[in-house]
Amino acid sequence: MRCVIARFPFDLTKSGVLASMKDVKPEPVVGESVIIGRRQYPVKQVGQVITRQDRRDFSAGEVVRAMTLLGFTCRGLPQAAPEPARTLTPVQRASALLGNSVSA
Numbered sequence: 001m002r003c004v005i006a007r008f009p010f011d012l013t014k015s016g017v018l019a020s021m022k023d024v025k026p027e028p029v030v031g032e033s034v035i036i037g038r039r040q041y042p043v044k045q046v047g048q049v050i051t052r053q054d055r056r057d058f059s060a061g062e063v064v065r066a067m068t069l070l071g072f073t074c075r076g077l078p079q080a081a082p083e084p085a086r087t088l089t090p091v092q093r094a095s096a097l098l099g100n101s102v103s104a
Contacts, residue, residue: 031044043074
């Protein structure tokens with residue numbers, strides 16, 4: 001399949017991407033990622049390996065679009081854990097009900 005990454009056309013195939021990434025050790029995933037085989041790779045690492053270009057030359061979105069079209073599973077940014085609910089002391093709760101500011 002013909003994909004444009006960093007303004008350059010690439011003829012990519014699913015088997016070609018699998019072969020390129022076969023011996024590549026995945027870096028820790030911080031942002032968007034692609035699942036190739038049984039491994040999860042950062043999008044920029046995959047783009048660098050398949051295009052042989054510097055990571056600054058292409059966007060993660062270009063690689064995600066190409067990998068999705070080839071049938072790979074892409075994951076977005078990891079969700080941040082929700083903040084735990086702040087518990088108020090009885091005095092703080094009463095103060096809040098009376099309209100005064102509550103300080104933690």
